Amino acid sequence: MIDAHLSRLELALRRFKQQTAAVEDWGRRLATILESGGRLLACGNGGSAAQAQHLTAELVGRFQHERRPFSAFPLHADTSALTAILNDYGTDELFARQVWAHGRPGDVLICLSTSGSSRNVIAAAKIAAELGIETWALTGPGPNTLAGVCDEAVTVDAPFTATVQEVHLAVVHMLCTVVDEVVRERSLRRAGA
Numbered sequence: 001m002i003d004a005h006l007s008r009l010e011l012a013l014r015r016f017k018q019q020t021a022a023v024e025d026w027g028r029r030l031a032t033i034l035e036s037g038g039r040l041l042a043c044g045n046g047g048s049a050a051q052a053q054h055l056t057a058e059l060v061g062r063f064q065h066e067r068r069p070f071s072a073f074p075l076h077a078d079t080s081a082l083t084a085i086l087n088d089y090g091t092d093e094l095f096a097r098q099v100w101a102h103g104r105p106g107d108v109l110i111c112l113s114t115s116g117s118s119r120n121v122i123a124a125a126k127i128a129a130e131l132g133i134e135t136w137a138l139t140g141p142g143p144n145t146l147a148g149v150c151d152e153a154v155t156v157d158a159p160f161t162a163t164v165q166e167v168h169l170a171v172v173h174m175l176c177t178v179v180d181e182v183v184r185e186r187s188l189r190r191a192g193a
Helices: 002-035 047-060 079-089 096-102 119-131 145-149 161-192
Strands: 040-043 072-074 108-113 134-139 152-155
Touching: 002 040, 002 108, 002 152, 002 161, 040 047, 040 096, 040 119, 047 072, 047 108, 047 161, 079 096, 096 119, 108 119, 119 134, 119 145, 134 145, 134 161, 145 152
Parallel strands: 040 072, 040 108, 108 134, 134 152
Antiparallel strands: none
């Protein structure tokens, strides 16, 4: 069982290699957005919520290098807002209302969904687009609905949710690595200028 799990992960990572240039591009652009005062909003359900929170924690705190904190919000983490929205508007509006409240042009919304069909994440992406917020989807196999409504998508070609989530965690770390390196390079250039 464990060997099969590792084999599935190894295959998914090999397939994913062709998308690493897109992840690096996202990291470079995210560094620019955050350094210029933009914010990262992130949403997902279940394991994807955990990945969203992991990403935002690395940006508010630090990943590998010391740097200033960046503004990043996991939209599932405000339990009072979540329960009020669920009670008054239902599950489909869970993240969309928060994007509407907190998002501004110049921000980016990262939408995580292993299935690519989470209605509340899709609704968040749609409202973000209406507000002029850039939207990136990180999903399981494509094509899927979420990838279709976002500005850009990175998909993981794997049939098992666990494998998709494991690759998503690697993507979170790749994004943070690129952000840290870009910020560090720019800081060193400014110091040397």
